[in-house]
Amino acid sequence: MKRTAAAIAALAAAATAAWAAEIPFEQRRPDSDFVSADSRAMQNDDIANPAMLAVLDGEALWNTKAGETNQSCADCHGDATKSMKGVATRYPAMVAEQDRPVDLEQRINMSRLADQKAAALPFESKDLLALTAYVARQSRGMPVAVKDDAQAKPFIAAGRALFAERQGQLNLSCAQCHDDNWGRTLAGNLIPQAMPTGYPIYRLEWQAVGSLQRRLRNCMSGMRAEPYALGAPELVDLEYYLMWRARGMAMEAPAVRP
Amino acid sequence: MARALIHVPPSAKRGDIVEIKTLISHVMETGYRIGVTGKPIPRDIIDDFVCTYNGEEVFRAKLYPAIAANPFISFFTVATESGTLAFSWTDQHGATQVQTATIKVE
Amino acid sequence: MAGSGVILRLAIRPAAATPETMREAVRSAIGEATVKKGRVKLDLPPIVENGNSVPCTVSVESPMTAADHVKAIHIFNEKNPQPNVISIKLNPRAGRAAFSTRIRLADSQTVTAIAEMSDGSCWSDDIDVIVTLAACLEESIR
Numbered sequence: 001m002k003r004t005a006a007a008i009a010a011l012a013a014a015a016t017a018a019w020a021a022e023i024p025f026e027q028r029r030p031d032s033d034f035v036s037a038d039s040r041a042m043q044n045d046d047i048a049n050p051a052m053l054a055v056l057d058g059e060a061l062w063n064t065k066a067g068e069t070n071q072s073c074a075d076c077h078g079d080a081t082k083s084m085k086g087v088a089t090r091y092p093a094m095v096a097e098q099d100r101p102v103d104l105e106q107r108i109n110m111s112r113l114a115d116q117k118a119a120a121l122p123f124e125s126k127d128l129l130a131l132t133a134y135v136a137r138q139s140r141g142m143p144v145a146v147k148d149d150a151q152a153k154p155f156i157a158a159g160r161a162l163f164a165e166r167q168g169q170l171n172l173s174c175a176q177c178h179d180d181n182w183g184r185t186l187a188g189n190l191i192p193q194a195m196p197t198g199y200p201i202y203r204l205e206w207q208a209v210g211s212l213q214r215r216l217r218n219c220m221s222g223m224r225a226e227p228y229a230l231g232a233p234e235l236v237d238l239e240y241y242l243m244w245r246a247r248g249m250a251m252e253a254p255a256v257r258p
Numbered sequence: 259m260a261r262a263l264i265h266v267p268p269s270a271k272r273g274d275i276v277e278i279k280t281l282i283s284h285v286m287e288t289g290y291r292i293g294v295t296g297k298p299i300p301r302d303i304i305d306d307f308v309c310t311y312n313g314e315e316v317f318r319a320k321l322y323p324a325i326a327a328n329p330f331i332s333f334f335t336v337a338t339e340s341g342t343l344a345f346s347w348t349d350q351h352g353a354t355q356v357q358t359a360t361i362k363v364e
Numbered sequence: 365m366a367g368s369g370v371i372l373r374l375a376i377r378p379a380a381a382t383p384e385t386m387r388e389a390v391r392s393a394i395g396e397a398t399v400k401k402g403r404v405k406l407d408l409p410p411i412v413e414n415g416n417s418v419p420c421t422v423s424v425e426s427p428m429t430a431a432d433h434v435k436a437i438h439i440f441n442e443k444n445p446q447p448n449v450i451s452i453k454l455n456p457r458a459g460r461a462a463f464s465t466r467i468r469l470a471d472s473q474t475v476t477a478i479a480e481m482s483d484g485s486c487w488s489d490d491i492d493v494i495v496t497l498a499a500c501l502e503e504s505i506r
Contacts, residue, residue, distance in 0.1 A: 036409060038419040047265040047279040050328040056261055188411060188496035204414035205498045207285070207327035215500075222500030258414040258498065275459035288468070290445050311457065318453040319463075324444050326417040326466040333452075336459040 021179050022245075023193055031192035032252055034183070039204070043256040051133055051202040051254030054126075054209045058134025061127055067118025073131075076115065080138055088139040089251055092240040094151050101155050103239050105132050105211060106231070123230040129209045133200050136253035143250060144197060146243045159241025162234055168225025174238075189258050195246040196239070198255025205258065212239055215257075259355060260284055264345060266359040270337035276361075278309065278317075279332040282347055288323035304329060306348040312341035337363045380470070381447040386440050389447035390478065393438045397486045399478055404489040406439075406477040415469045415495040420449075423462035424479045424487070428454075434461035436480040443473035469495050 032040050042048045062073045062080055077083045091104040102110065108131050109120040121128035148156055163174045177186070178194035185191070199212040206214075213235045217227035228234045265279040282304070289301025301323060309317040316335045335343075340363045348354040381389075390399075407421040426434045433456045439449035449467050461479070469475070476490040 036413045038409065039413060042419070045279075047263050047281055048330055048332075050281065050283070050330075052263060053261045053281065053283040053328065056263070187499040188413060188494070189499065204417040205501065207416050218500040218502055221502060288445070314457070315453075316455070316457040317463075319465075320451040322446055322448040322450060324441065324446065324449040324468045326468050329465070331463065331465050333463040334458050334460040336457055338457070 021175065023179055023182070028195065028246070028249065029193060030197055030249055030252060031195050031257065032198065032255060034190040034192040035256070035258060039256045039258065043198075043252065049202065049254065049256060051200070051209050051256070054130045054133040054200070054202075055137050055254060057126070057130035058132070058137075061131050062134060067112065067116030069115070069117050071116055073111070073116075080134065084135045084138040086139055086142055086145070088136040088253060089142050089145045091146065092155075092236055092243060093147060100233060101152065101236055101240050103213070103236050104135065105213075106236070108132060108135070124210060124214055129200050129211065132211065133209060133254045136200065136251070139251045140253060141250050143248045144243055144246045146240065146247065148244055148247075152240070155237050156241050156244050158234075159237040159239070159244075162238050163241055168220065168223035170223050170225075172223045174219065194242060195249055196242050197246055197249050198252040198257065200253065201255045201257045203257050209254065212242075260347075262345070262347070262355070262357050264357060264359050266343055266361055267337075268360075269362040269364065272337060272339070272363050274337045275334050276337050277332060277334055278343070279330070280307075280309075280345055281328060281330045282355075283328055284347075284349075286321075286323065286325055286327045286329060290323070301350065304347045304349045306346075307331060308346050308348075309333070309335070310344045311335060312339065313344075316343075337361060339363050380443055380445060381441065383442055386442045386447040386476075389440055390438075390476075393436075393448075393451060394478060394480055394486050397480075397484065399486045399488045401488055403487040404437075404477050404479045406475065406489040406491050408475055408491045408493050410491070410493060412469060412493050412495045414498060415471075417466045418469050418493070419464065420467045420475075421462065421464040422477045422479075422489075423460070426461045426479075426481070428456050428458055428461055430456050431482070433482045434458075434479050435482055437461070437463070438478045438480075439467070440476045440478070441467075441469065441473055442476075443471040444469065449475070469493060471495055 046052050065072045088104055092101040094101050105128055112118045113120055166173045177191050182191050182193040196212050200209050202209050213230055216235055220227040260283045262282040267276050270276050284304050287299055287302040291299050293299045303323055305321050307319040317333045342358050342360050344358045346354050346356040403425045405423050412418050422437050424434045434454050437452040440447050441449055452463055472494045474490050474492050478486055478488045480486050
């Protein structure tokens, strides 16, 4: 019995941790560990965090009737502080309607299209960011809990392949900075491990709130690689891998980042 | 109306020095950034911020383009009496937004 | 808006503040009063995380009474396109002569805070800060 259990454990470990040079589980730290004390303080003060302005906008949108059905999110989902608790911890996720995972922004748009019969909100639009920030805020402090069942595993693996792939004129992979050199300095900032527990974030560089997909595109520009388009399956796969990599860590959305 | 967040302690003892925090949504466009057309994006900033306490001015700030987007300003005031604090932000075009908060002083 | 980090620096090079324009701005604010170092504490991170938003606190030693208080606090810089950052007006109702805000710094430079007292005297503090570009930027403004 012991030998079988050990064999199964080894197989399971090999299947999920099949990738070399990953950050050891117990050495994982949130990205807020790598920002200045001022930014951490800003993030945790609801009056100082500019992303809270987006959260308030999101709350207003949540209660605004929309679409042909003339229904607000609240009409079906009620009080978001209750109904949306934990939701952001589970995205990206597989959905019944597709054979691919969707992220939180896409899931919100699915509801707008199907349930409100309203137009989808453009990626990075003020309204979509506000709604995403409002929903994500309801999961603050809760552990990331994206599913990694048989259906999801191929997409997580695809995300990992992208993370480990060298690309662009600088021929860099995400892993080289975020697995191998986290904690070191790059320009005026510390390289974080890239645990996306804080999205959507207020990025000081943007002076605005933005999504994880926007940030990933910035990384790719930084590597002098052609960024994938917003909404591209590659970005969702990367998001899924990154959130799975951060499983169990506490959600911080909406965070403040440089 | 730009979205604003204000923190005034709901109550205080007479004579206490209380901290007030304010945050307002505004791009604070400096006028120096070049847009996609190759021309500078016109300046658009909040340039005046005033706080009155039951009508009396207790804090005033003149803002320049060097103030970061989504201006955050925190300051102190003595809790003298119960009443209303009024915060007004005026932009360079003269448009003003006012928001109030009440304080109970015992 | 995107790209502000890179584009802002390229745009400001032709028209940056100089020590002379900063002196003029100071003169405009406080007249010909002599400025002494002291009583003012300017708080800025010595290495700035991002020049678009730098937390900044100024506090001035003062009893803030009718007889002895801080009337105004000004912050100046020497390398942004403009030398002024913010000017505060205070009276004894403040209780404490201190405020915080977030400022933009275009380049590594010295930032100066000057406080005007009710007796006409002026006091200052200054800090040297290092400002770098971020590593991962957007390609163009959206």
